[in-house]
Amino acid sequence: MTVPIAIIGTGIAGLSAARALKDAGHVIQLFDKSRGSGGRMSSKRSAAGALDLGAQYFTARDRRFVEEVQRWQLNGWAEQWKPQLYNFQSGQLSPSPDEQTRWVGTPHMSAITRALLDDFPVEFSCRITEVFQGKQHWNLLDADGGNHGPFSHVIIATPAHQATTLLAAAPKLASVAAGVKMEPTWAIALAFDTPLNTPMEGCFVQDSPLDWLARNRSKPGRDTTLDTWVLHATSAWSKEHLDLPKEAVIELLHGAFAELLHCPMPAPSFSLAHRWLYARPAGSHEWGVLADADLGVYVCGDWCLSGRVEGAWLSGQEAARRLIEHLQ
Numbered sequence: 001m002t003v004p005i006a007i008i009g010t011g012i013a014g015l016s017a018a019r020a021l022k023d024a025g026h027v028i029q030l031f032d033k034s035r036g037s038g039g040r041m042s043s044k045r046s047a048a049g050a051l052d053l054g055a056q057y058f059t060a061r062d063r064r065f066v067e068e069v070q071r072w073q074l075n076g077w078a079e080q081w082k083p084q085l086y087n088f089q090s091g092q093l094s095p096s097p098d099e100q101t102r103w104v105g106t107p108h109m110s111a112i113t114r115a116l117l118d119d120f121p122v123e124f125s126c127r128i129t130e131v132f133q134g135k136q137h138w139n140l141l142d143a144d145g146g147n148h149g150p151f152s153h154v155i156i157a158t159p160a161h162q163a164t165t166l167l168a169a170a171p172k173l174a175s176v177a178a179g180v181k182m183e184p185t186w187a188i189a190l191a192f193d194t195p196l197n198t199p200m201e202g203c204f205v206q207d208s209p210l211d212w213l214a215r216n217r218s219k220p221g222r223d224t225t226l227d228t229w230v231l232h233a234t235s236a237w238s239k240e241h242l243d244l245p246k247e248a249v250i251e252l253l254h255g256a257f258a259e260l261l262h263c264p265m266p267a268p269s270f271s272l273a274h275r276w277l278y279a280r281p282a283g284s285h286e287w288g289v290l291a292d293a294d295l296g297v298y299v300c301g302d303w304c305l306s307g308r309v310e311g312a313w314l315s316g317q318e319a320a321r322r323l324i325e326h327l328q
Contacts, residue, residue, distance in 0.1 A: 003137060004029045005323070006151040008128050008166065011039025012309055013300045014157030015116040016316025017323075022120070024324050029151065030120050031140065033127035036110065037117045040279065041309065043108035046272060048191040049216075049223030050108035051230060053274045056202075056214050057081050057102040058309035064317065065310045069103055077115045079106045079220040083201035088260050090207060093200070107221030123148070131156070131166045131297070138296065153296040155319050159278035160303045170297045173290045180303050183235035184242060185211075185279035188253050191270035195227040198261060209237040209256045226269065231257055235279070246273035281307045288318040293326040 004027040007014045015037065018028045036042060040054035060066045072078040081104045085096035105112040128148075130141040137150030156163045160180035167174035201218035205211055216228040231253050233241075241249060250271045258265040281303035290299040300319040305311030 002027050003150055003152040005153045005155065006031065006138065006140060006148070007155045007157060008032075008131075008140070009039065009157035009301075010034075010037035010113065010117060010122060010124075011157060011301075012041055012113065012116075012312040013302065013304075013316040013319075014039075014155065015113055016313045017155050017157060017298075017300060017320045018120055018316075019116060020317055020320035021323065024320070026324075028120055029148070030117075030122040031126050031128050031142075031148070032122065032124050035124050037113040037122075037124075038110040039113075040276065041105070041109050041113055043105075043110040044272070044274065046189065046270070048189065048226050048228045048270045050110075051189045051216060051228065051272075052104070052109040052214075052219075053187040053189065053230060054276060054279070055109060055309055056212065056230065056232070057104050059100055059102060060310055062310060062314060065313055068313065072105075072112055072115075073103075075115065077105060077112050078103050081219050083214070083218045084199050086200045086203040088203055088205045088208065088210075093203070093260070093262075096204060098204075104219050106219075128166065131169060133169055133295070153298065153323055155298045155300065155323070157300050157316065157319075159301065160281070161278055163299050163301070167297070167299070170292045170295055173292055173297065173299055176287075176290055177299060180285070181282035182278035182303065183280050183282050184238040185235060185276045186233040186238045186241065186249050186253070186273060187276060188231050188233075188250050188271065188273045189216075189228055190231065190250075190254060190257070190268040191226040191228040192266055193226065193269045194266065196229075196261065196265070197263065203260070205260065208260060209233050209253060210260065211235075213257065213260075228270075229257070235282075238275075238279075242275070246275075249273045249275075284311075289315055289322055291319070291322050293322065296326075298323055
């Protein structure tokens with residue numbers, strides 16, 4: 001009987017590892033605490049259509065990831081996004097000279113992870129709380145007391161803080177993961193019945209509670225009925241207002257948006273807020289993967305590399321490569 005490999009987390013890192021291992025002939029079982037795949041690449045269904053509240057776009061620099069993104073494009077899961085970009089600094093808006101190629105999932109960001117998930121066996125709404133070793137194999141306990149296993153190896157593809165709590169059996173890896181600081185981000189969406197009078201479709205913001213904003217309808221394949229905007233607050237502002245009620249967060253960031261546009265702004269016909277507690281690593285690392293090959297435990301995620309979508313995908317590839325190498 002083939003003992004499967006467990007992967008905890010169905011964001012880009014976990015699915016990248018899963019695909020590479022499947023291609024090498026291994027059997028995989030996936031787990032995720034959410035109701036669907038994607039992690040910070042997921043999209044939220046709303047009255048204003050599907051909204052990318054986490055990753056806004058991604059870039060591809062590494063040759064391997066460039067090839068992967070081309071495959072996604074070929075399959076219709078991703079397209080280039082060519083927004084009219086602006087910078088906001090010292091109270092002034094100016095067009096951004098930034099010309100790098102940006103990609104988004106179509107018709108929403110989570111289209112990519114849904115496609116990568118394919119026909120993998122997966123347990124959603126299953127929060128794994130403990131990873132422990134039996135005589136020969138690994139077992140996982142979930143928050144409802146369920147026991148899953150046996151598994152030959154375990155790959156943990158979650159934010160660093162969550163990975164730390166699952167690494168009790170691998171204390172060396174746990175201490176590295178525990179040292180990683182992740183920054184929070186408040187994200188809000190505002191929809192307007194009448195389009196706002198601005199050519200801006202994306203903006204990098206300085207000197208404001210806001211860090212970034214994007215016009216949803218400018219992304220390929222999006223719903224254009226309403227003029228919907230996604231706003232991200234800075235990590236510093238998010239940290240300071242971490243426990244603020246959502247209504248207050250929406251009000252304050254709506255105000256910061258109006259200030260940036262220097263124009264009277266109507267009340268939104270729709271709004272929502274989402275708090276990402278572990279939005280991005282505070283610094284970048286070059287580990288690629290954390291591994292204890294003798295134990296059979298591997299940890300991957302964007303925080304093991306650049307903090308970007310590309311870093312997450314490459315980290316998953318590296319986890320799979322190391323595991324396969326160890327088995328040879």
